[in-house]
Amino acid sequence: MVEARRAAVVGVGSTEYYRRGGSLPQTANELAAVAILAALDDAGLAVEDIDGFAYYSGGFDTGWFAQALGIPMIKFTASLTGGGSGSAGSVGLAATAIAAGQADVVVSLMTLQQAPGNRLGAAMAVQSGPYYRPPTPERDFIAPYGAFAPGHFFSLIAQRHMYEYGTTREHFAEVAITQRTNALTRPKALHKGPLTREEYFAARMISDPLCLYDYTMESDGAVAVITTSADRARDLRHPPVHVMAAASGGDGRWGRGIGWMGMPDELFATAGAGAIAKLLYERAGIGPEDVDVALLYDHFTPMVLLQLEDYGFCGRGESGPFVAEGNIRIGGTIPVNTHGGNLSEAYIIGMTHVVEAVEQIRGTAINQVAGAEIALVTGGPSGIPVSGLLLQR
Amino acid sequence: MRGPYQGAASHAVATIHPDAWTAPFWAAARRHQLVAARCTGCGRFQVPPTGFCPGCRSRSVEWIELSGQATVYTFTVVRHPVVPSEIDTVPYVIGVVCLPDAGNAKLMTNIVDCDPDTVAIGQHVEVVWDDVDDEVTIPRFRPR
Numbered sequence: 001m002v003e004a005r006r007a008a009v010v011g012v013g014s015t016e017y018y019r020r021g022g023s024l025p026q027t028a029n030e031l032a033a034v035a036i037l038a039a040l041d042d043a044g045l046a047v048e049d050i051d052g053f054a055y056y057s058g059g060f061d062t063g064w065f066a067q068a069l070g071i072p073m074i075k076f077t078a079s080l081t082g083g084g085s086g087s088a089g090s091v092g093l094a095a096t097a098i099a100a101g102q103a104d105v106v107v108s109l110m111t112l113q114q115a116p117g118n119r120l121g122a123a124m125a126v127q128s129g130p131y132y133r134p135p136t137p138e139r140d141f142i143a144p145y146g147a148f149a150p151g152h153f154f155s156l157i158a159q160r161h162m163y164e165y166g167t168t169r170e171h172f173a174e175v176a177i178t179q180r181t182n183a184l185t186r187p188k189a190l191h192k193g194p195l196t197r198e199e200y201f202a203a204r205m206i207s208d209p210l211c212l213y214d215y216t217m218e219s220d221g222a223v224a225v226i227t228t229s230a231d232r233a234r235d236l237r238h239p240p241v242h243v244m245a246a247a248s249g250g251d252g253r254w255g256r257g258i259g260w261m262g263m264p265d266e267l268f269a270t271a272g273a274g275a276i277a278k279l280l281y282e283r284a285g286i287g288p289e290d291v292d293v294a295l296l297y298d299h300f301t302p303m304v305l306l307q308l309e310d311y312g313f314c315g316r317g318e319s320g321p322f323v324a325e326g327n328i329r330i331g332g333t334i335p336v337n338t339h340g341g342n343l344s345e346a347y348i349i350g351m352t353h354v355v356e357a358v359e360q361i362r363g364t365a366i367n368q369v370a371g372a373e374i375a376l377v378t379g380g381p382s383g384i385p386v387s388g389l390l391l392q393r
Numbered sequence: 394m395r396g397p398y399q400g401a402a403s404h405a406v407a408t409i410h411p412d413a414w415t416a417p418f419w420a421a422a423r424r425h426q427l428v429a430a431r432c433t434g435c436g437r438f439q440v441p442p443t444g445f446c447p448g449c450r451s452r453s454v455e456w457i458e459l460s461g462q463a464t465v466y467t468f469t470v471v472r473h474p475v476v477p478s479e480i481d482t483v484p485y486v487i488g489v490v491c492l493p494d495a496g497n498a499k500l501m502t503n504i505v506d507c508d509p510d511t512v513a514i515g516q517h518v519e520v521v522w523d524d525v526d527d528e529v530t531i532p533r534f535r536p537r
Contacts, residue, residue: 139410
């Protein structure tokens with residue numbers, strides 16, 4: 001457990017964002033190194049200060065970064081298990097290492113290059129590359145039915161939520177349109193034009209009940225986040241953004257989440273984050289009413305709704321009407337994904353959400369929530385570990 | 394490689410890799426019998442079986458023949474083929490069905506032999522058998 005406020009995020013940096021494949025011929029490592037240097041510059045730190053890496057989704061090649069950038073000494077390098085579900089948790093892993101005295105300046109990172117043959121949208125069907133997984137006896141209960149894409153599994157969850165609670169595509173559209181509106185003021189956003197309700201409903205269906213605009217975009221780029229001790233953070237370029245609490249794990253019955261879909265009924269139509277939300281709030285000593293801005297991992301619009309429920313911003317089954325009332329818009333009761341998110345700014349597997357949370361707490365966000373003091377960041381609803389992070393001025 | 398059932402994914406992806414725990418399921422499928430593993434320690438059904446009962450940690454199961462009747466718990470109509478093998482099979486329907494005679498365990502499948510736009514949660518379905526080749530038979534479900 002991270003003791004509250006012992007670590008702080010002090011630097012964030014990113015590359016430009018690119019459409020899928022648009023970052024070539026740069027390598028994914030090159031993109032990462034550009035983002036790391038940008039984050040160091042933001043923090044007012046030097047390459048020589050880095051001594052740790054805390055990743056998610058399997059991690060990256062720390063040795064390459066050390067050699068290429070000339071990092072003199074690595075004291076900690078580790079990754080959470082799972083995939084995009086660990087984005088928020090990777091900063092928690094960094095804070096844990098710092099609180100334990102294992103390292104002083106720790107980089108969390110995502111670099112993504114969805115080149116041909118390496119597209120997350122067919123992650124469970126690829127025959128080679130980083131997303132390839134060998135066949136397993138369990139997968140025989142999934143793959144013969146054509147369930148290859150993360151979106152297929154989340155469609156199954158969304159459809160059940162619609163059945164149980166009367167959630168509609170209008171509610172999904174509200175998420176997509178709100179986030180697009182937020183992206184329009186942001187120079188680096190890949191989507192430059194507004195999304196109208198008419199365009200949303202005219203879009204082709206990908207896997208019912210999800211249409212094109214319910215799916216995240218596919219993009220390239222890298223984002224780096226630098227965490228250090230609260231003591232050291234006081235002397236750096238920006239006011240510290242303290243780690244209040246972080247949690248990575250989940251209800252064991254949720255398990256693999258989007259595997260063979262055997263979750264019990266009471267967890268099925270959720271984002272699988274309820275147990276982690278409770279733990280996170282307990283560790284921070286706050287509740288959802290204390291959160292000023294929420295950066296909720298948005299690979300699919302319905303999962304924003306279900307996280308609003310899991311994280312207690314509204315009751316179970318109430319997220320559809322909750323967003324229809326405008327509550328997640330800027331100026332609403334809980335502004336969500338003020339940067340446009342994975343859906344409309346860029347999809348760098350959730351790390352842009354950490355950047356936005358840091359800028360909101362610093363008070364420098366482009367779409368600033370007035371007086372924001374506490375920000376929630378979540379990792380992608382998926383299998384264990386589900387992760388969450390609370391940042392505070 | 395479309396199979397005989399409209400609404401099913403292609404035969405190209407109908408491959409299986411059984412281990413000691415799942416082999417009886419697929420062997421029964423060859424005989425057109427739907428079976429489920431039940432823990433001999435506590436009676437809990439395991440779909441799919443992993444070799445461990447999550448309730449009592451017993452490693453012993455017995456195989457129970459089921460009626461093949463089920464209800465649709467949730468579904469998605471896949472309209473965009475994310476992989477080339479499915480260009481000719483869309484729209485196909487991925488369903489999760491509840492097996493009432495296996496403790497309402499959930500089983501992923503395809504809902505076949507119907508207009509995809511008529512599939513609904515709560516719909517009663519029954520197993521049909523898709524003999525893919527000389528070794529593999531896949532259970533799918535159709536409205537009854």
